[in-house]
Structures are given as C-alpha cells and as structure tokens.
Amino acid sequence: MVRAIGALFLAAAMTASAPAPAETIRVASTTSTEASGLFDHLLPKFTAATGIRVRVIAVGTGQAIRLARRGDADVLLVHHRPSEEAFVREGYGRRRHPLMHNDFVIVGPAPDPAGIRGSKDAVAALEKIRGARAMFLSRGDDSGTHRRERSLWREAGTAPSERSGWYREIGAGMGRTLNTAAAMPAYTLVDRGTWLSFGNRGPLRLLVEGDRRLRNPYGVIAVSPKKHPHVRAGAARQFIDWLVSEAGQRAIGSFRIGGEVLFHPVARPAGSRAPVQ
Amino acid sequence: MPDLTEGFAAAFRLLFGFDADLWEIIVLSLEVNLAAVVLSCLIGLPLGGALAVYRFRGRKAVIVLVNALMGLPPVVVGLLVYLILSRSGPLGSLNILFTPGAMVIAQAILVTPIVTALTRQIIENLWQDYREQLTSLGSSRRRAIPTLLWDGRTAVLTAVLAGFGRAAAEVGAVIIVGGNIAHHTRTMTTAIALETGRGNLALALGLGIVLVTLAILLNAAAWMVRERSTPEAALVAASR
Numbered sequence: 001m002v003r004a005i006g007a008l009f010l011a012a013a014m015t016a017s018a019p020a021p022a023e024t025i026r027v028a029s030t031t032s033t034e035a036s037g038l039f040d041h042l043l044p045k046f047t048a049a050t051g052i053r054v055r056v057i058a059v060g061t062g063q064a065i066r067l068a069r070r071g072d073a074d075v076l077l078v079h080h081r082p083s084e085e086a087f088v089r090e091g092y093g094r095r096r097h098p099l100m101h102n103d104f105v106i107v108g109p110a111p112d113p114a115g116i117r118g119s120k121d122a123v124a125a126l127e128k129i130r131g132a133r134a135m136f137l138s139r140g141d142d143s144g145t146h147r148r149e150r151s152l153w154r155e156a157g158t159a160p161s162e163r164s165g166w167y168r169e170i171g172a173g174m175g176r177t178l179n180t181a182a183a184m185p186a187y188t189l190v191d192r193g194t195w196l197s198f199g200n201r202g203p204l205r206l207l208v209e210g211d212r213r214l215r216n217p218y219g220v221i222a223v224s225p226k227k228h229p230h231v232r233a234g235a236a237r238q239f240i241d242w243l244v245s246e247a248g249q250r251a252i253g254s255f256r257i258g259g260e261v262l263f264h265p266v267a268r269p270a271g272s273r274a275p276v277q
Numbered sequence: 278m279p280d281l282t283e284g285f286a287a288a289f290r291l292l293f294g295f296d297a298d299l300w301e302i303i304v305l306s307l308e309v310n311l312a313a314v315v316l317s318c319l320i321g322l323p324l325g326g327a328l329a330v331y332r333f334r335g336r337k338a339v340i341v342l343v344n345a346l347m348g349l350p351p352v353v354v355g356l357l358v359y360l361i362l363s364r365s366g367p368l369g370s371l372n373i374l375f376t377p378g379a380m381v382i383a384q385a386i387l388v389t390p391i392v393t394a395l396t397r398q399i400i401e402n403l404w405q406d407y408r409e410q411l412t413s414l415g416s417s418r419r420r421a422i423p424t425l426l427w428d429g430r431t432a433v434l435t436a437v438l439a440g441f442g443r444a445a446a447e448v449g450a451v452i453i454v455g456g457n458i459a460h461h462t463r464t465m466t467t468a469i470a471l472e473t474g475r476g477n478l479a480l481a482l483g484l485g486i487v488l489v490t491l492a493i494l495l496n497a498a499a500w501m502v503r504e505r506s507t508p509e510a511a512l513v514a515a516s517r
Contacts, residue, residue, distance in 0.1 A: 026375060035475050040459070057375060057456035071364030072374055175474025200476035228364060230372070 023235045024053040028065075028073035030144060031173040033218070034058030036193035036262055041255045046242050052235045060143030060173065068092060068221075071228035074236040076221045079191075080144035084219045093221035097244055100252050100263040101217040104148060105195060106208035107178075108134075108187035116187075122211040126156040133166040135186035139177050140169025144216075149189045152213065178204070191216055193262040217266070220244075243267070287483025288490070298460075299484075303491065306464040309377050309451070310444040313384035317392045317440055320385075322433070325396025326422035330404050340397060346390035351383075351449030358383040358454045375456040380464070383450040388440040395436035399429045431503045438499055445492060465491075 033039060034056060043054045057067065061078040068076040069092050076093060078084060087093045106116065106125055114132040116125035129136050139146035153159040160167035168186070170177050174194045181188040182202030190198075195206065208214075220243055222236040242248045244267035252265045291299050328340060360366050362374040362382075373379050403425045411421045426433060448466035455462030457471060465488045472481035 031474065035471070055375065055456070055458040055461055057458060070366075071369070173474050175476055178476060179473065179478075198476040200478050230364065 022051060022053055023232060024055060025074040025232050025235045025239060026072070027054055027056045027075045027077055027239070028067040029056055029058050029077040030061050030064060030079060031058050031175065032079070032145070032191045032194045033077065033263075035173075035175050036197045036257070038193065038252070038255055038263060042243075042248075042251050045251050046239065046248070049242060049247065050238055052238060054239065060139075060141050061147070062142030062144075068223050071223065071230065074223055074231045074233075075239055076223060077218065078144055079216055079218045080147050081217055081219060083144075083147070084221060087221060092224055092227050094224050096219045096221050097240055098266050099218045099220045099243055100249075100265050100267075101215060102192045102263050103209065104145065104189050104214040104216050105192055105206050106187060107181070107190055107195060107201075107204045108207050109185035109203045110205045111203075112205075112207060114187065117205075117207045119208050120210045122152055122208055122214050123156045125208045126152055129187055130156065130160060130166075133164075135184055136160070136167050137177055137181045137184065137186040137188040138167065138169045139174065139189075140171045141173065143173070145174060145189060145191060148216070152189070155213070196257045196260055196262055218263070281482070283479040284482030284486055287479045288486035289483075291480075291483050291487055292490075299487070301460065302463055302465055302468050303487070305377065305462075306445070306466075306488075307491075309380045309384065309464060310441060312381045313388055313444045314392075314437060314441045316381065316385040317388035318437060321389045321392030321440070322396055322426055323422065324389075325393040325436075326400045326426055328393070328397040329400035330418045330421055330425070340394075343390050343394045343397065347394050349387055349390065351387060351447040351451075352453065354383050354386050355450035355453030358386065358450070362454065374454065375458060375462060377455070377462060379454040380451045380462060383454045384444045384447070387447060387450060388444050391440045391443055392436055395439060396426070396433055399432045399436065400425045403429050434499055434503055438496060441495070442492065445488065 029039070035058070039054075039056050039058075043056070047053055057064070057073065059067065061080045061083065064073070064076060064078050065083055065087055067073050068087070076084070076087065077099070081096075084093075084096050088096050104122075106122060108114070108116070108129075114125070114129040114134040116128050119125045119128075138149055150159055162169055168184075170180055172180070174190060175198065177188055178190060178194070178198050179200055180186075182200060182204050185203050187207075192209075220240050222233065222240055223231045225231050225233040243252075249265035249267055252263050253261060255262055290296075328336065328343070358379060359374065361368050362371065362379050363369055364372075364374070373382075400422070404421070407421075407425065407428070411424065416424065446466065448470055451457075451462070451464055452467045452470060455464070455467065457463055457467040463471070465484060469481050469484045469488070472478075472484060
C-alpha cells in the first residue's frame with residue numbers, strides 16, 4: 001500500500017519533470033490589441049507554427065508593465081515607447097522590438113460643438129475643445145492611450161483638471177470609455193483599432209486623424225531571465241522572432257475589419273524592404 | 278443602444294446555437310464557482326457552528342468581524358490574492374496566478390464569510406431551542422454542531438446558495454487573479470466585461486441573460502431538494 005503510494009508520487013514527480021510537450025507563455029498586453037480581436041487572429045497561426053500556446057492578459061499599458069516587472073508575464077506587448085524603453089533600461093526586458101503601429105484618432109459627438117471635424121492638427125483640436133468647454137472624456141487609467149492624451153494636452157498648454165467641469169476622468173479601459181463617451185456624449189482619444197472594431201458608437205464620429213503626433217507604435221519585449229529566472233525565455237524568444245518574421249508581419253498586416261488594416265507591421269524581417277518606422 | 282429583445286435574441290442564439298466557446302465559459306464558471314463554494318463550506322460550516330455553540334472571550338468581536346467581511350469588495354480580495362500569488366509575492370513559487378486555481382482561492386475568500394456568518398445565525402437559533410435537549414442526551418458542544426447543521430439543513434442550504442450567488446455574480450476578483458485569458462480563465466462575468474468593452478452590448482446582455490438563467494435553474498434544483506427534505510415532507514413520508 002505504502003509502496004503503491006510511493007510509486008504514484010514518483011510517477012507524478014517524473015511526469016512533472018519531463019519536458020512539457022506544449023509550452024505555454026504569458027503575454028501582458030493592452031486592451032486595444034485584445035478588444036480589436038488581433039490576438040484571436042494571430043495566436044492560432046503562431047501556435048500552429050510552433051506548438052507554443054499563448055495566454056494573453058489584456059490590461060492597460062501601465063498595468064501590463066507592472067505585471068511584467070513583477071515577473072507575472074514572459075512577454076510584454078504594449079504601446080508607450082518611453083515606458084518600454086525605461087523597462088529595458090532598468091533591466092527588466094532584454095530588448096524592445098518595434099512591432100507594428102496604428103494611430104490614435106479623436107472621436108466626438110456628430111454635432112461637433114467644438115468644431116474640430118476634419119482638422120489634421122490634434123493639438124489645435126484639443127485647444128478648440130478647451131475653448132468651447134466641450135465635454136472631454138479621459139481614460140484616466142495610466143494606459144498607453146491615457147499617457148498619450150496627457151502629453152497631447154501638455155502640448156496644447158496646461159493639462160486640464162478634473163475641476164474644470166468639462167474634462168472628466170473615467171478610470172476605465174478603452175471600451176468602457178467609448179461606451180460612456182457615446183452616452184454623455186463627449187470627445188475622447190481612441191486608437192484606431194479599437195474604434196474600428198467597436199460596436200456601440202452611438203452619436204460618436206471620427207473627427208480628427210492624420211496628425212503625426214497621433215502615431216501609435218507598439219513594441220514587444222521579452223522579460224529578462226536575469227530579473228526573473230522562472231520566465232520561459234526560450235518560448236518568449238520564439239514568439240517575438242515569429243512576430244517580427246515575414247510570416248508574423250504578414251499575419252499582422254492581414255488583420256482587417258471592414259477592409260481596413262488595423263495594425264501596420266513595422267518590423268524589418270531580414271532581407272526585406274526598409275522599415276516604415 | 279440595444280434593447281432587451283436584442284439581448285434575449287443573443288441569449289437564445291448563444292444557448293441554442295451550442296456555441297463551443299460559450300459552453301467552455303459556462304463550464305469553467307460553474308467549476309470555479311462550485312469549487313469555491315465547496316471550499317467555503319468546508320471552512321464556513323464548522324466555523325459558523327463553532328461560533329454559535331462555543332462561548333469564549335472575543336467571540337462577539339469575531340462575529341462582528343465575520344459579518345463585516347460579508348461585504349468584502351471583490352476587487353480588494355482580487356488585489357490581495359494577486360499580490361500574494363504574484364511571482365514577486367510570498368506564494369509566487371506556486372505559479373498559480375492567472376489559473377482557475379487562483380480564481381477559486383479568491384472566490385473562496387469572498388464566500389467563506391457569507392457561509393460562516395449565516396450558518397452562525399442559523400445554528401445559534403437552533404442551539405437556543407435544542408440546547409437543553411441535546412445536553413440532557415449527553416451530547417457535547419462539539420457533537421452538537423453536526424447534529425444542528427443537519428437539523429437546520431434547509432436554512433443552511435439557503436446560506437450556501439447565497440454564497441454561490443456571490444461567487445457567480447462577482448467579476449472584480451476573478452478578472453484580476455484570472456486575467457480573463459481566452460480558453461483558460463474566461464468566465465461568464467469576465468466575458469460580459471470584455472464584450473461590454475468591445476461595444477458588443479447585445480452579446481454582453483445575452484451572456485448576462487444566460488448567467489441569470491443558470492442561476493434560476495440552480496436555485497430551482499436546490500428548492501426541489503429542499504421540498505423533499507423538509508420535516509413536513511418527512512412526516513408525510515412517515516405516515517404512509
């Protein structure tokens with residue numbers, strides 16, 4: 001009896017130590033990539049190519065970085081370049097790989113009380129919104145989009161405060177912010193991917209696009225095994241290699257909603273044309 | 278805005294279209310909720326019984342504390358469990374963050390105070406009624422607890438269902454410790470949060486209707502069990 005139990009434990013221990021046939025990695029990423037459906041499009045292709053399974057935890061960029069810092073993810077895929085570079089500088093990540101980009105757009109109620117429709121200047125548009133004291137809804141959640149919005153406001157002069165009456169912070173992900181902006185209605189900054197895939201636009205229309213300052217680059221970083229020895233560095237490496245490879249970049253570029261490309265690949269696979277970025 | 282009809286239509290399509298993703302989500306939700314409730318009962322039933330029959334210093338403080346913990350905010354529990362199970366946390370080496378196991382732990386923490394506090398109330402009332410009878414039969418306080426739990430089983434079942442309701446309804450804790458990972462830790466409530474975020478309000482509402490339907494079915498089943506096991510039913514059975 002005792003021996004049988006012992007054998008059982010031994011067998012269990014051996015199974016546990018044997019190399020797992022299907023490796024699994026965790027990717028900390030942003031709500032924009034998840035909500036747009038990009039991962040549903042990419043991950044089956046990657047798993048088919050390598051046998052590695054990927055589990056995505058989609059949170060704001062700020063929270064994704066904190067998860068990765070604590071060693072709770074193997075790969076970080078976010079969109080706030082200064083934070084990504086800081087992450088690498090502090091030794092948490094090995095290297096930032098430019099992956100893809102899309103752009104932010106300013107959306108707002110169709111009657112457009114601030115009169116920004118058709119503008120190509122995002123900063124001037126924000127100044128007009130401030131001038132008209134038109135309702136503006138901020139993510140307020142330390143996400144990549146929120147950080148970008150704050151820096152655009154700084155370019156437009158001082159960042160508005162909550163007490164102004166027309167500037168509201170919601171502290172929510174992109175989708176909930178859009179739902180709320182549609183109901184208020186209010187202007188807000190949104191990445192094009194989430195906007196295109198969003199199903200509840202209500203009175204909201206795309207009003208401002210095409211400013212270079214609205215460019216939204218995504219980077220991908222493997223968490224350093226020097227900081228966190230338990231990370232699956234090999235599989236993380238394979239994931240990033242695949243994403244920036246010809247096949248991965250093609251997969252990103254082929255993801256469309258209503259015929260529109262949501263994320264433009266930017267990585268330069270060996271021997272291909274010059275990168276866009 | 279979608280209206281309720283669209284929500285019901287979505288719910289109907291989801292349930293009767295036998296959507297594989299949906300069934301996976303339903304099964305995972307039920308597994309996590311039930312495991313959390315079983316765990317909470319293993320702790321809460323004996324603990325609630327003990328708080329009802331034993332007298333010790335600080336008992337009232339413990340009762341007040343347990344009652345207060347019934348109102349624990351799920352996000353706070355999620356955050357605490359996250360910090361403990363995180364790789365940089367004290368139990369990080371277990372490597373169970375972002376797994377269904379972590380979700381069970383978080384929900385058990387939410388449900389245990391409910392089962393404990395309600396059980397304590399039920400058993401205390403019974404203990405007042407049956408104390409003399411039980412002690413005259415030579416039963417110790419310790420042996421009285423299972424007897425009283427069995428005696429008050431219909432009321433205790435309601436306490437357990439209240440705990441299950443809490444587990445099935447919450448999203449704040451599971452979304453933090455589970456991560457809402459597709460095909461792995463996505464439950465009914467986190468899927469509703471995700472679809473709301475995608476602006477698919479009809480689908481989110483449909484999922485909500487499916488969740489409520491499941492809750493009704495489960496409670497109906499519990500009701501039938503209770504009907505069959507009430508003292509009246511037992512008397513009727515005995516008189517036949």
